[in-house]
Amino acid sequence: xxxxxxxxxxxxxxxxxxxxxxRYIDDVRHPLLDGAAFVVFVRSTMAHxxxxxxxxxxxxxxxxxLDVVVGADHVVHPAGPTYGIPVGHVFTQPVLAETKVxxxxxxxxxxxxxxxxxxVDAAELVIxxxxxxxxxxxxxxxxxxxxxxxxxxxxxxxxxxxxDHSTDGAENGNIAFETSLTAGDLNPDATVVVSExxxxxxxxPAPMEPRGIATAWDDAGDLHVWAATQRPHGFRAxxxxxxxxxxxNIHVIAxxxxxxxxxKVSRSVEEHILPALAQRVGRPIRxxxxxxxxxxxxxxxxxxxxxxxxxxxxxxxxxxxxxxxVKDLGAYPGVGTYLANGYTIPMAxxxxxxxxxxxxxxxxxxxxxxxxxxxxxxxxxxxxxxERIIDIxxxxxxxxxxxxxxxxxxxxxxxxxxxxxxxxxxxxxYPADLxxxxxxxxxxxxxxxxxxxxxxGAAKQIGIGMASYCHKTAGGGGEEAHVRxxxxxxxxxxxxxxxxxxxxxxxxxxxxxxVLGIDPANISxxxxxxxxxxxxxxxxxxxxxxxxxxxxxxxxxxxxxNAKQLAAQLLEANASDVVLDTDTGSFHVxxxxxxxxxxxxxxxxxxxxPADTEGDExxxxxxxxxxxxxxxxxxxxxAVVEVDIETGHVRLTRFVSVDDAGIRVNPMIVDGxxxxxxxxxxxxxxxxxxxxxxxxxxxxxxxMDYAIASIDWFPQFELHHAATASSHNALGFKAVGESxxxxxxxxxxxxxxDALSHLGVRHIELPCTPERVWQSIxxxxxxx
Amino acid sequence: MHHMNLDVNxxxxxxxxDASRNLLSVLRNxxxxxxxxxxxxxxxxxxxxxxxxxxxVNSCSYLAAQAEGRAVxxxxxxxxxxxxxxxxxxxxxLGGVQCGFCTxxxxxxxxxxxxxxxxxxxEEIRIGLSGNLCxxxxxxxxxxxxGEAAVEIR
Ligand code: FES
Ligand code: FES
Numbered sequence: 001x002x003x004x005x006x007x008x009x010x011x012x013x014x015x016x017x018x019x020x021x022x023r024y025i026d027d028v029r030h031p032l033l034d035g036a037a038f039v040v041f042v043r044s045t046m047a048h049x050x051x052x053x054x055x056x057x058x059x060x061x062x063x064x065x066l067d068v069v070v071g072a073d074h075v076v077h078p079a080g081p082t083y084g085i086p087v088g089h090v091f092t093q094p095v096l097a098e099t100k101v102x103x104x105x106x107x108x109x110x111x112x113x114x115x116x117x118x119x120v121d122a123a124e125l126v127i128x129x130x131x132x133x134x135x136x137x138x139x140x141x142x143x144x145x146x147x148x149x150x151x152x153x154x155x156x157x158x159x160x161x162x163x164d165h166s167t168d169g170a171e172n173g174n175i176a177f178e179t180s181l182t183a184g185d186l187n188p189d190a191t192v193v194v195s196e197x198x199x200x201x202x203x204x205p206a207p208m209e210p211r212g213i214a215t216a217w218d219d220a221g222d223l224h225v226w227a228a229t230q231r232p233h234g235f236r237a238x239x240x241x242x243x244x245x246x247x248x249n250i251h252v253i254a255x256x257x258x259x260x261x262x263x264k265v266s267r268s269v270e271e272h273i274l275p276a277l278a279q280r281v282g283r284p285i286r287x288x289x290x291x292x293x294x295x296x297x298x299x300x301x302x303x304x305x306x307x308x309x310x311x312x313x314x315x316x317x318x319x320x321x322x323x324x325x326v327k328d329l330g331a332y333p334g335v336g337t338y339l340a341n342g343y344t345i346p347m348a349x350x351x352x353x354x355x356x357x358x359x360x361x362x363x364x365x366x367x368x369x370x371x372x373x374x375x376x377x378x379x380x381x382x383x384x385x386x387e388r389i390i391d392i393x394x395x396x397x398x399x400x401x402x403x404x405x406x407x408x409x410x411x412x413x414x415x416x417x418x419x420x421x422x423x424x425x426x427x428x429x430y431p432a433d434l435x436x437x438x439x440x441x442x443x444x445x446x447x448x449x450x451x452x453x454x455x456x457g458a459a460k461q462i463g464i465g466m467a468s469y470c471h472k473t474a475g476g477g478g479e480e481a482h483v484r485x486x487x488x489x490x491x492x493x494x495x496x497x498x499x500x501x502x503x504x505x506x507x508x509x510x511x512x513x514x515v516l517g518i519d520p521a522n523i524s525x526x527x528x529x530x531x532x533x534x535x536x537x538x539x540x541x542x543x544x545x546x547x548x549x550x551x552x553x554x555x556x557x558x559x560x561x562n563a564k565q566l567a568a569q570l571l572e573a574n575a576s577d578v579v580l581d582t583d584t585g586s587f588h589v590x591x592x593x594x595x596x597x598x599x600x601x602x603x604x605x606x607x608x609x610p611a612d613t614e615g616d617e618x619x620x621x622x623x624x625x626x627x628x629x630x631x632x633x634x635x636x637x638x639a640v641v642e643v644d645i646e647t648g649h650v651r652l653t654r655f656v657s658v659d660d661a662g663i664r665v666n667p668m669i670v671d672g673x674x675x676x677x678x679x680x681x682x683x684x685x686x687x688x689x690x691x692x693x694x695x696x697x698x699x700x701x702x703x704m705d706y707a708i709a710s711i712d713w714f715p716q717f718e719l720h721h722a723a724t725a726s727s728h729n730a731l732g733f734k735a736v737g738e739s740x741x742x743x744x745x746x747x748x749x750x751x752x753x754d755a756l757s758h759l760g761v762r763h764i765e766l767p768c769t770p771e772r773v774w775q776s777i778x779x780x781x782x783x784x
Numbered sequence: 785m786h787h788m789n790l791d792v793n794x795x796x797x798x799x800x801x802d803a804s805r806n807l808l809s810v811l812r813n814x815x816x817x818x819x820x821x822x823x824x825x826x827x828x829x830x831x832x833x834x835x836x837x838x839x840x841v842n843s844c845s846y847l848a849a850q851a852e853g854r855a856v857x858x859x860x861x862x863x864x865x866x867x868x869x870x871x872x873x874x875x876x877x878l879g880g881v882q883c884g885f886c887t888x889x890x891x892x893x894x895x896x897x898x899x900x901x902x903x904x905x906x907e908e909i910r911i912g913l914s915g916n917l918c919x920x921x922x923x924x925x926x927x928x929x930x931g932e933a934a935v936e937i938r
Contacts, residue, residue, distance in 0.1 A: 020819015258885025
C-alpha cells in the first residue's frame with residue numbers, strides 16, 4: 001500500500017451520504033427523544049422597539065400547548081450567550097427580549113406543544129405590544145449616537161465568561177469595540193495618495209441544512225443535546241456555565257452536519273433555552289428552524305465598510321496603507337470584536353511588502369441580526385478592499401495592475417517573514433503564483449482582446465481582474481486526537497474537531513494510514529461527541545488539518561513505535577532493528593522482510609503477555625498545540641468577465657487560480673474546498689447580499705430573495721496548484737477551507753470595473769448587480 | 785385523517801396521515817425514510833427532490849395524498865444492494881459530496897435528467913440541476929460526476 005498523503009482517494013464516508021443513510025439532526029432517533037415536544041418562537045416584527053407587554057394567556061390554553069414562556073418568566077439566566085469570544089465592550093442578548101427588541105426576528109416568547117403544528121398555531125395567539133423606536137440602520141447614524149441601542153440600565157447583568165464585560169451599554173454609545181494599529185514608517189517618496197470607500201456587503205452563511213437541536217434530560221439529571229453545531233465542546237462549555245452543571249453531566253453530540261460556514265459556530269439564544277424548556281415540561285424537545293427563520297435569525301457575516309487610502313510612488317511602489325474600518329456587528333456583538341485584532345489587522349499587508357500601516361477598526365451595533373463568523377471572516381473583506389484599492393492605484397498612475405503587484409509582492413527568499421502588522425507568514429512564493437496564474441489565463445492575449453473590443457465599440461466589453469492573497473488560519477491553539485489499533489488490525493481515530501462537509505473521515509484515515517500501514521478503509525473516524533474525547537475547538541478558521549492532523553500523526557507514530565517493541569518480542573529481535581513496512585502493514589527485522597508479523601499478531605502479543613506489556617500500547621492520545629505558528633495558505637486568481645454596457649449585465653467567462661494549500665493530503669478534497677469557497681466569493685459580486693430596508697425589515701428571508709449561487713452561474717473553474725511545505729508544522733500542512741473565497745471576490749470585482757475603466761468608471765459597489773453596473777456607466781456618461 | 789397506500793421504492797406502505805401533510809414529511813416521519821431532506825420547505829432548494837413515476841418533484845410542496853397510486857422513488861431506492869447506481873459511484877469517485885445535505889436531491893434530479901436525456905450536454909446538465917442548490921461544492925464536481933455517469937450508463 002503506497003503513501004496515502006497526496007492521493008485523491010474517494011471519500012470513505014460517502015456511501016452513507018449517497019444512499020440516504022447519513023443521519024443529520026432531524027434524522028436522529030434515540031430513546032431519550034421519544035415523545036419529544038416541539039417549540040416555535042414568537043419573534044419581533046420590529047427592528048427597534050420598546051416591549052410594552054406580552055400576553056400569552058390565550059396561547060397557553062390552545063390545544064396541545066405544554067408551556068409558553070416569555071422573557072419576564074426568567075426561566076434561565078436573564079441574559080443569553082455572547083455569540084462567541086467576548087472582547088471589550090460586550091452587549092449580551094437576553095434569551096427572550098424583556099424590555100426592548102433590537103432586530104426583526106429577535107425571540108420574544110416561545111411556545112412548547114405536542115406537535116409542531118400546534119406550536120405554530122398557538123404562537124399566533126401570543127399578543128405582543130411593541131412601541132416603535134427609531135431603527136439604527138445607517139452606519140453614520142450609529143456612529144453619531146443620536147439613537148442608542150443600549151441605554152443606561154439596558155444591558156443584562158449576566159456575565160457568562162472571562163473578558164471585559166461592561167454592563168453599562170451607554171458608556172460607549174453604539175460602539176462595541178475599537179482598536180487600531182500604526183506601524184512602520186511612511187517613505188516620503190509616496191507622493192501618490194489614492195482613496196476609496198469599499199463596502200463589503202452583509203452575507204448569510206446559509207448552509208443547506210438549517211440549525212437544529214434536540215435535547216433531553218435523563219433520569220440521573222444529565223443533559224443530552226444533539227445539535228447541528230461546529231463546536232460540540234464549546235457548546236457544552238457554554239451550557240455548563242449557563243445551567244451551572246459540571247461538563248461531565250452534559251453530553252453533546254453533533255451528528256452529520258449539513259454545512260455550516262460559520263453559521264453554526266455561535267450558540268444562539270434559541271439553542272440555549274431549549275434544555276430549560278425540556279426541564280419545565282418534563283419532555284424531550286426538538287427544534288429545527290425553517291429556512292426563513294434561519295435567514296432571519298441565524299448569525300450573518302461581512303457587513304464591513306472600508307475607507308482605504310493607499311500611499312505609493314508614481315512608479316508603482318506601495319509605501320503605506322491607511323484603513324478605517326467600520327464593522328456592523330448587528331444588535332448583539334460577539335465574535336466580530338475578536339476578529340478585528342485576531343484576524344483583520346494582522347492581514348494589513350496582504351501579500352505585499354509594505355512599510356507603513358495605519359489601521360483603525362470601529363465595531364458598531366445596528367438594528368440587524370448579529371454578525372458572527374462566515375467563511376473567510378475577518379480576512380476576506382479586508383483582502384477584497386486591499387486588492388480593490390491596488391487596482392484603483394494602478395489605474396490612477398497608468399500602470400498595469402499586474403505590474404503594480406509584481407513590484408510589491410513579498411519575495412520568497414525572505415520567508416518566513418513577519419510583516420509590520422505583526423503576522424508571521426510561512427513559506428510561499430507569491431510572485432511565482434501570480435506569474436503562473438497570469439500565464440495560465442493567457443493574460444497578454446486577454447489584454448489584446450480587450451483593446452480590440454474597446455476599439456470596436458462593441459456592447460459587450462471584457463474585463464480582466466486579478467488578486468493575490470494569503471490568509472491567517474488556525475489562529476493559535478491546538479486539537480486533541482486519539483488513535484487506537486484494534487485486535488483485528490482496524491483502527492479508530494477520534495478527534496475533538498468535527499466535520500460539516502470537510503471530509504475529515506477520509507483525510508484523518510489517510511494521515512493515520514501513512515504511519516500505521518493500515519488501509520484507510522479499515523480506519524474509522526469518530527467525531528462530534530463530547531463523551532468520546534475530552535476537548536475540541538472545532539472546524540473554524542480553517543484549522544483542523546494543521547492541528548488535529550498533526551495530533552493524529554503524532555499519536556499514530558507513538559503507536560507504531562510501541563508496536564515495534566511488541567513485534568520485536570515476537571521476532572526475537574531488538575526493537576531498534578524492527579521496521580514497520582507501511583506498504584503492507586507488517587513488521588520485520590531490517591533486511592529480512594520474508595519473516596514478518598502483522599498488527600493482529602502484535603495486538604495478540606500485547607494482550608497475551610500482560611506481564612511484559614502495559615496493555616495499552618496500541619492506543620494513544622495526543623494534544624498538538626501550534627504555539628502560535630499559524631499557517632498562511634496563499635495564491636492568486638484571474639477572473640474574466642463580459643459586461644454588456646447597454647444592460648449592465650455581467651457574465652463571468654473564466655476563473656483561473658493558483659492556490660498553495662501547502663502539503664495536500666487529498667488533492668480531490670482540496671479542489672472541492674476551493675471550488676466551494678470560490679463560489680461563495682464570486683456570489684458576492686454577482687448579487688448575494690442580505691438586504692434590510694430603512695425600517696429594519698429583512699428583505700432577504702428566503703432563497704428567492706437571498707440568491708446563493710446555482711449550478712448555472714459559473715464557467716468551469718480552472719485550478720492550478722503550488723504546494724509549498726510550511727515550516728510552521730512538521731508535516732508542511734497549511735489549510736484550504738476558506739482559501740477559495742479570498743481572491744474570488746476581488747478578482748471578479750476588479751474585472752467588472754476593469755471592463756468599464758475606459759469609460760471612466762473607477763469603482764462600483766458590491767454586489768455588481770446589472771442595475772448598479774448600468775448606473776455607474778450612466779454616471780460617467782453624464783459627467784462626460 | 786386520510787388513509788393511503790404509498791408505493792415507495794417498490795414497497796407498499798399503508799399510511800394514516802392528515803390530508804394536508806406534504807409528501808416530504810410523510811416520507812420522513814411515517815414511511816421512515818429520512819434520506820430526503822428539507823432545505824427550505826418552499827420549492828427553492830431541491831433538497832427534497834423525489835421521483836414520481838419518474839418525474840422529479842419537490843416533495844416539500846407536494847401533498848402526500850396526491851402521490852397515491854404513483855411510484856415514488858427516493859434516494860434510498862437507487863442503489864442495488866451494496867452496488868451504487870452509476871450516479872452515486874461517480875459522485876464518490878469524483879468528489880461530488882461534501883456535507884451531503886443536497887446530495888440526495890441532486891442525485892434524484894440527475895437521475896430524472898439522464899432518464900429523459902441520456903446524452904446531456906454540459907449546458908443541459910446545468911439546466912437540469914438548476915433547481916438544486918448546493919452551498920458546499922461550487923457544483924464543479926457534481927457537474928463532472930453527472931457527465932461521467934451519463935457516459936457510463938449508455
Ligand atoms: S425543501 Fe423542498 S425545495 Fe427546498
Ligand atoms: S454538499 Fe453540502 S450542500 Fe451540497
